[in-house]
Amino acid sequence: AQSVAQPEDQVNVAEGNPLTVKCTYSVSGNPYLFWYVQYPNRGLQFLLKYITGDNLVKGSYGFEAEFNKSQTSFHLKKPSALVSDSALYFCAVSVKGTYKYIFGTGTRLKVLA
Amino acid sequence: SAVISQKPSRDICQRGTSLTIQCQVDSQVTMMFWYRQQPGQSLTLIATANQGSEATYESGFVIDKFPISRPNLTFSTLTVSNMSPEDSSIYLCSVTAGAAYEQYFGPGTRLTVT
Numbered sequence: 112a113q114s115v116a117q118p119e120d121q122v123n124v125a126e127g128n129p130l131t132v133k134c135t136y137s138v139s140g141n142p143y144l145f146w147y148v149q150y151p152n153r154g155l156q157f158l159l160k161y162i163t164g165d166n167l168v169k170g171s172y173g174f175e176a177e178f179n180k181s182q183t184s185f186h187l188k189k190p191s192a193l194v195s196d197s198a199l200y201f202c203a204v205s206v207k208g209t210y211k212y213i214f215g216t217g218t219r220l221k222v223l224a
Numbered sequence: 225s226a227v228i229s230q231k232p233s234r235d236i237c238q239r240g241t242s243l244t245i246q247c248q249v250d251s252q253v254t255m256m257f258w259y260r261q262q263p264g265q266s267l268t269l270i271a272t273a274n275q276g277s278e279a280t281y282e283s284g285f286v287i288d289k290f291p292i293s294r295p296n297l298t299f300s301t302l303t304v305s306n307m308s309p310e311d312s313s314i315y316l317c318s319v320t321a322g323a324a325y326e327q328y329f330g331p332g333t334r335l336t337v338t
Contacts, residue, residue, distance in 0.1 A: 155316070212269065
């Protein structure tokens with residue numbers, strides 16, 4: 112069965128420090144991987160995706176993610192966290208050709224001033 | 225990216241009634257999806273809305289409970305029928321456009337059933 116795991120319910124980081132939000136996946140076939148952010152009372156906003164090519168992908172708001180096939184991971188990173196980055200982050204996986212997403216359980220990021 | 229609107233943004237409904245949620249996109253899109261996000265939880269795909277034909281439902285979701293229409297390439301509706309408090313959730317529509325694989329989400333409809 113295909114699945115996505117976000118092992119941390121919450122991540123706390125001090126403003127200005129680097130942040131990492133973890134995601135691992137289990138799919139058959141080539142995975143398409145995505146990160147979304149959800150602010151309170153808002154829909155999901157697309158941050159970045161990995162389809163093919165360079166393992167390091169850059170996205171919106173200074174976020175980037177690294178695809179690691181051997182570890183089946185797609186961790187979200189940012190070199191310097193902002194208080195405004197505090198939100199709920201979702202990792203999602205899709206299998207080539209299906210367009211359907213499987214979402215992780217979400218990680219709440221709290222950036223402390 | 226597409227601009228997506230949903231109506232209503234929120235509603236409080238009585239048990240046993242039905243609510244229809246509308247999703248409007250500002251451009252023609254390839255795929256439209258409906259998701260449910262229960263309080264404090266992740267998103268679960270309800271169905272894929274197919275233009276001009278019956279929606280494709282995921283395991284655990286049935287047409288009698290969640291009838292979906294998609295009359296054209298920019299509009300879809302989801303009805304939550306015979307509601308119970310367990311249906312209290314945020315309902316989101318999403319779309320893909322062209323050959324892109326990323327989905328873009330509407331702002332959601334927050335439904336409370338009393």
